[in-house]
Amino acid sequence: MSEGFEELCRVRPIARQGMITLRGDLSAKAVKNAVTGVAGVDMPSRREARHVGERAILWMSPDELAVLVPHEEAAVAAETMRSALAGIHALVADVSDARAHFRLEGDTIREVIAKLAPVDMSPAAMQPGMVRRTRFAQVAAGFWLRDEATAQVFCFRSVADYMSGLLRTAATPGSAVGYF
């Protein structure tokens, strides 16, 4: 065992993640149906993330959701949502290639995120199933805890290299603080 020299958590870029932005009245039945229909997961409440495998719905703001589907399904899913919402004031955009996603895995994901984002990462405040839009050091980002030992972080693809460096630095072997 090389204790103290292992990375605090595994940082893995998700090469291809389909992601569709929806803006509209989130209380409208047509919007809910369009989103849950293609995602195959339940509608999240405010500040919630619901996921099953690669599919998820993330609350992004009072009038915005992010819908995650496998990358190869994203274009068709966006089209399906668009036709389901024809005549309704809503916007659907396939942003799959404009975002970068990272998976953090390990027992110290709370600590790695807490080094980078102004978020209370205590288990009482940040729980699996909550989504958080914030910043990681200098760039806008969001994440949710898939479970106690798995987080998914996303940001603009233009800053993916920066984010990758940040996460790897925060997970540098021997840099554990042991706060949580």
Next chain:
Amino acid sequence: MLLIDCPFCGKRTESEFAYGGPALAPRPDPAALTDAEWVDWLTVPPNPLGWVEERWWHARGCGAWLTLRRHTVTHEIAEVRHGR
């Protein structure tokens, strides 16, 4: 560091927000003002010791524009509301 209680996101640090300037009186008709009054409205922000109303944008959060009442001496925030 201010903690701003966004009505949608909860208490968030100032670094997730962008300052949007003072909540000014409604825009006057420039034709009805003297040049000095117009320049004053456009470029001279109120800067009292005490309570001010100002706009903050939750740029790295939900994206909402908020109006808050903040005390410029104590930094106490008395009210946060969505929009104007």
